[in-house]
Amino acid sequence: MSSVSLARSTRARRKGTQVKRWLFGLLGLVIVALVWEGYKLLGPADGFVIAGTRVLPRTSDLAMPHVWDMFSRLFEPVTSAATARPLWLEVAIAATLTLGIAAVGWLVGLVVGIGFALIMQRWKPAEWSILPWIILSQTIPLIAFAPVVRSWGSRIEIGAFEWEDWMSVALIASYLAFFPIAVGALKGLHSPDRLHIELMRTYASGWWQTLVKLRLPAAVPYLLPALRLAAASAVVGAIVAEVSTGLQGGIGRLLITYAGQASGDPAKAWAPIFGAIVLGLVAAGSVALLGLILRKYRRSEVTA
Amino acid sequence: MKHSTRRIAAIGAAGLSAALILSACTGTGGETDGNGDGELTEVKLQLQWLPQGQFAGYFAAQDQGYFEDEGLSVEIIPSGGDIVPQDALANGDVDYAIAWVPKVLGSIEAGANVTNIAQIFQRSGTLQVSWADSGIDSVADFEGRKIGSWGFGNEWEIFAAMAEEGLDSSTVEIITQDFNMNAFLSGDIDAAQAMTYNEYAQLLESVNPDTGEQYTEDDFNVISYEDTVGAMLQDAIWADTERLENDEEYQDTTVAFLKAVIKGWIFAAENPEDASAITLAAGSNWGPSHELWMVNETNKLIWPAENGIGFIDEEAFNRTVEAALSAVNETGARLITEEPPATAWTNEYIERAHQELEGEGLDLTGEGFSPIQVTLEEGGN
Numbered sequence: 308m309s310s311v312s313l314a315r316s317t318r319a320r321r322k323g324t325q326v327k328r329w330l331f332g333l334l335g336l337v338i339v340a341l342v343w344e345g346y347k348l349l350g351p352a353d354g355f356v357i358a359g360t361r362v363l364p365r366t367s368d369l370a371m372p373h374v375w376d377m378f379s380r381l382f383e384p385v386t387s388a389a390t391a392r393p394l395w396l397e398v399a400i401a402a403t404l405t406l407g408i409a410a411v412g413w414l415v416g417l418v419v420g421i422g423f424a425l426i427m428q429r430w431k432p433a434e435w436s437i438l439p440w441i442i443l444s445q446t447i448p449l450i451a452f453a454p455v456v457r458s459w460g461s462r463i464e465i466g467a468f469e470w471e472d473w474m475s476v477a478l479i480a481s482y483l484a485f486f487p488i489a490v491g492a493l494k495g496l497h498s499p500d501r502l503h504i505e506l507m508r509t510y511a512s513g514w515w516q517t518l519v520k521l522r523l524p525a526a527v528p529y530l531l532p533a534l535r536l537a538a539a540s541a542v543v544g545a546i547v548a549e550v551s552t553g554l555q556g557g558i559g560r561l562l563i564t565y566a567g568q569a570s571g572d573p574a575k576a577w578a579p580i581f582g583a584i585v586l587g588l589v590a591a592g593s594v595a596l597l598g599l600i601l602r603k604y605r606r607s608e609v610t611a
Numbered sequence: 612m613k614h615s616t617r618r619i620a621a622i623g624a625a626g627l628s629a630a631l632i633l634s635a636c637t638g639t640g641g642e643t644d645g646n647g648d649g650e651l652t653e654v655k656l657q658l659q660w661l662p663q664g665q666f667a668g669y670f671a672a673q674d675q676g677y678f679e680d681e682g683l684s685v686e687i688i689p690s691g692g693d694i695v696p697q698d699a700l701a702n703g704d705v706d707y708a709i710a711w712v713p714k715v716l717g718s719i720e721a722g723a724n725v726t727n728i729a730q731i732f733q734r735s736g737t738l739q740v741s742w743a744d745s746g747i748d749s750v751a752d753f754e755g756r757k758i759g760s761w762g763f764g765n766e767w768e769i770f771a772a773m774a775e776e777g778l779d780s781s782t783v784e785i786i787t788q789d790f791n792m793n794a795f796l797s798g799d800i801d802a803a804q805a806m807t808y809n810e811y812a813q814l815l816e817s818v819n820p821d822t823g824e825q826y827t828e829d830d831f832n833v834i835s836y837e838d839t840v841g842a843m844l845q846d847a848i849w850a851d852t853e854r855l856e857n858d859e860e861y862q863d864t865t866v867a868f869l870k871a872v873i874k875g876w877i878f879a880a881e882n883p884e885d886a887s888a889i890t891l892a893a894g895s896n897w898g899p900s901h902e903l904w905m906v907n908e909t910n911k912l913i914w915p916a917e918n919g920i921g922f923i924d925e926e927a928f929n930r931t932v933e934a935a936l937s938a939v940n941e942t943g944a945r946l947i948t949e950e951p952p953a954t955a956w957t958n959e960y961i962e963r964a965h966q967e968l969e970g971e972g973l974d975l976t977g978e979g980f981s982p983i984q985v986t987l988e989e990g991g992n
Contacts, residue, residue, distance in 0.1 A: 368820065369793050386898035386992045388891065450693045457694065461704045553661060553691025555894050563692070564661060564896035567790040567809075571816030572898075572990030576791075 340374045347371050372574040380574035381581075394575065398561060398582035405557040406586055408473055409538075409545040412480025413590075416537055419481065420488025427489075428496040428522070429514065438493075445486050449544070453479055453551035476548040476557070483544035484537040491533025495526025527604035534597065538590040546583060558582050651684035652864055655705040657696040661689050662895045664905025665808060665846070666709065667886040668731070668913075672875025674889040681867035689894070700725050700849055706861075707868060712844035712928070713935045713946060714764040719955055720947045724852040727956035729869055729921030730928075731876065732846040732912045737768050738811055739834040740795070741802040747832055750839055751776045759788040759795060759803035767946050769804065771934035772841025780941035792817065802834070808908035812901055816991045825989055841938075843931045845912070848872065848921070852954045862960070869964035873920050877973055880910050880980050901991025907982050914977030921961040928956055 347366045354370075355363040364370045372380075381398075384391035392400075423441065427434035456475045463470035499521050507517045549559025561579040569576035598605060658666050669687055672678055678685040688705060690696060696708035697715045701723040708725070715725060739758070741747040747756060750772045760766040770780065786800050792813050795803035805811045811833070819826050836842045848869070854861040879886035887903040895902060913920060935946045965975055974980070 365797060367797065369796060369817075385896075387988060388899045453691075454693050454695070454698070458699065458702050458704050549691070551691050551693040553689045553694055555662075555689065560661070561896070563790060567813070568897070568901075568991060569790070570792040570796060570813045571818070572992065575990065 343371065343374055347373070369570070369573050372577065376574045377577045377581075380572075381578055385575075394578050398558070398578050401556060401558045401561045401579070402582045402586045404473075405542070405545050405549065405559065406589060408477045408549075408557065409480050409541040409586075409590060410593075411477040412482075412545060413484050413538055413541040415477065415481035416484025416486075416541060417488055417534070420485040420533075420537070421492050423485070423489040424492035424496055425518075427493050434493070441486065441489055444482070449479065449483075449547050450551060452482070453548055456548075457552045472552065472554050475552055476545055476554050479548035479551075480541040480544035483540040487533040487536040487540065488530070491529050491536075492526055495529030496522045498522075498529060499525045524604050527601050531594070531598050531601065531605065535591055535594045538594045539587060542583075542587050542590045558586060650682065651679065652682055652860075652867075654678075654683050654685045654707065654864060654868060655688060656685055657688050657690060657694070657699045657705040657708040659690050659696045659708070659710050659846075661691075662687075662890060662893050663809075663897060664887060664890050664895070664902050665909050667879045667883075667890045667906045667909060668872060668876030669709075670875075670890050670893045671878040671882075671886045672871045673893070675875065675878055677871035677874040677878075678868075681871045683864065683867055683871065685868070685871075687893070697723055697725055697849055700851060703851070706851070706864070708849045709846055710849055711764070712847055712931050713767045715847075715849060716932065716935050716951055716955070717764065717946045719951050720949070724954075725849045726852045726855055726954055727847045727923060727928075728850045728855075728865060728959075729848040729872070729961045730844055730923040730956075731848060731872075731921055732844065732909075733914075733916050733924075733927075734912050735768065735835075735837045735842040735845055736807040736908065736912045737836045737845075738805045738807055739769065739802045739836070740805045740811060740814065741832045741834075743830055743832055745801055745832060747802050747834070749776075749834060750778070750841070753783050753802065754778055755783065756801040757784045757786050757799065759786050759800035761788050761804055764946075765804070766940055767935060767938045768836045768839075768841045768843050770841075770938040770940050771843065772836055772839040774937045774939070775840045779939060780943075785941040807835075807912070808905045812904045812908075812987055812991065815987045816901065816989060818989060825987070840930070841934055843934055844927060847923075850960075855957075855960075865960045866963045866967065869921065869961055870968055873964060873968060873975065874973070876913055876920055877975075879906060880914050880974075880977060883907050883910060883983055898988065898990060898992035900986065900988040904985040904987055904991075907985050910980065911982050914980035916975075916977055919961070919965045919975040920977065921964070923956050923958050923961070 346363070350363065350366045352366055354361050354365045368376075381395040382393055385394050385397045423437060427437055453475070456478055457472070460470040460472075460475045460478070496518075503521055503525075504517065507521055512520070545557070546559040546562070548554070549557040550563055554560060558579050562583070565572075565576045565579055656669060658669070662670065666687075669685075673685060673687060688699075695714075695718070696705075696710040697718045699705050700708040701718070707728075709731075712727065712730075715723070715727070719725065739747075739750075739753075746752060753773060753776075758769065760769055766785075773779065773783070786794065788794060788800065788804060792803060792805070792810055794800045796814070796817060803810070805814070814826055814831065815828065817826055818824065819830070850865055851861070855865065883903060883906045887899065887906045890906065891897070891899065891902055897905065916922060918924065932947075932950060936948075936950075938946055940946075968975065
């Protein structure tokens with residue numbers, strides 16, 4: 308076999324694997340739909356109740372609308388108003404706004420998280436004093452935190468800059484996102500072998516050079532899972548903060564308003580849930596893209 | 612290794628520009644500063660929930676330019692799950708807030724310094740809804756049944772009405788309701804809490820799986836708290852007590868604000884369809900028939916207003932206080948333990964607003980008000 312045809316067949320095989328992967332992904336969706344409909348058809352009308360707690364839902368159309376109803380509802384207008392957009396578009400627009408806010412939160416979390424990690428790596432006492440606070444910060448419940456952030460934000464006005472409501476949401480998202488990044492990055496910065504660090508020292512390189520040439524590249528395998536975790540946290544944080552502060556236009560807002568319409572229009576309430584799922588996938592996918600760019604440094608990945 | 616540093620820098624730059632683009636995209640929402648006319652006084656109004664027909668009068672005042680006519684530039688701020696209007700007011704985040712009287716009485720006892728300046732809703736819109744064949748015709752029938760409540764300060768009318776019947780929370784099973792009526796429709800709740808303007812409509816928009824048709828009013832038993840001693844005053848406009856006492860500009864702004872709000876609610880009473888459309892345009896997510904129902908039912912809670920819209924009836928206020936004093940919820944907590952201070956309410960500003968509007972030929976008492984008939988579509992759509 309010539310080298311050309313070998314390369315061609317490898318490419319074809321790789322393409323085949325790609326197709327297979329998508330097929331399996333689709334198959335997964337179909338199985339979920341089948342399980343849903345199967346349970347709805349065969350499950351007890353009142354669900355399963357163990358010791359007064361319902362562990363499996365009722366099978367009524369109210370609790371579990373048909374898969375096709377939920378799907379076809381997506382392509383109907385949101386309401387009967389003349390200006391109403393199709394439901395999927397309304398959800399997509401809302402999801403885009405939330406994604407934007409989550410992305411800003413994620414980026415702020417990235418800067419703050421890496422900043423903390425650098426400070427803690429540079430000065431050992433800083434690590435001792437800051438790290439407990441970073442961990443403690445995550446124990447504050449969001450519902451206590453959200454009104455405070457909005458209240459403070461509403462008072463910020465510097466020149467032409469005025470704090471807007473979406474910034475409160477982004478700040479809360481970043482508050483959740485910075486944590487895994489700070490912890491992951493710190494672990495990554497500490498990861499190079501003593502051997503390599505000492506080698507750098509024999510080259511008479513300073514902290515900065517060691518950081519740029521050794522520690523940062525070594526931190527990448529630790530950082531990538533942390534970034535993925537942070538992306539998921541930022542999305543969840545953004546959605547919860549939207550609900551909590553009542554921000555208009557995002558997916559969190561649609562979740563509660565459509566939940567209020569679930570008695571008369573049960574299928575509608577599921578649309579923003581699907582939107583939130585797609586949103587999470589897109590966020591995680593974007594980080595995977597980042598991993599592709601940094602693939603040179605991904606020798607082995609370590610879970611954060 | 613040199614090029615890798617550059618690459619990292621490039622990624623950083625790409626990330627930064629992405630952030631800037633995103634912030635530019637998202638930064639366009641909700642700008643409401645009164646540019647152009649520098650003389651408008653900036654006012655922030657905190658609602659107690661998302662934009663909906665319950666607040667149609669404020670959106671109408673905004674849309675029809677009544678606020679601007681009074682020299683105000685008003686930002687109407689919707690609330691979310693965790694924003695408490697009277698707290699936002701007491702913190703100085705906003706200038707006025709819409710909230711139910713009993714909830715604020717609790718906040719006042721906890722130290723909030725706020726004053727009721729206009730009792731927009733003259734009567735209570737809370738219902739307890741059960742199935743027509745459930746045998747629950749009055750509060751006394753609650754005993755031993757599963758009673759739905761939203762909690763979070765929305766439950767006090769239930770407990771006050773029960774207290775009058777000699778019932779307390781241990782004699783019923785209190786079940787927390789969420790955003791919709793599914794728990795009631797599925798039978799988890801025997802009698803569910805419902806507002807005339809919202810959740811009751813949600814029931815009438817739902818399809819009866821047995822008939823394939825929407826439920827009708829005949830399917831339900833309705834207990835209105837307005838007919839019980841548990842009735843409490845609901846949507847009122849609250850202002851900052853201290854600023855009312857010391858800040859003359861705020862006093863004038865308050866009167867101007869109330870004048871515009873009055874005109875807004877009169878507009879909603881006379882043009883419910885338009886008010887509903889305005890509310891939808893202001894960001895409400897309900898379907899048009901539900902929104903119109905909401906505006907119409909809200910109008911019924913406001914009009915007629917014997918002493919003029921927003922006037923606080925001392926007797927009704929005292930009844931609310933008495934009911935609040937008597938209520939104990941399922942956790943054994945009391946809403947308030949003593950009478951609120953005299954600063955809790957005042958008719959001074961609403962009376963001034965009435966006087967200033969006198970010559971304008973407005974129907975301030977709603978003498979000529981008559982509600983419309985609204986047909987609810989399936990799902991409220």
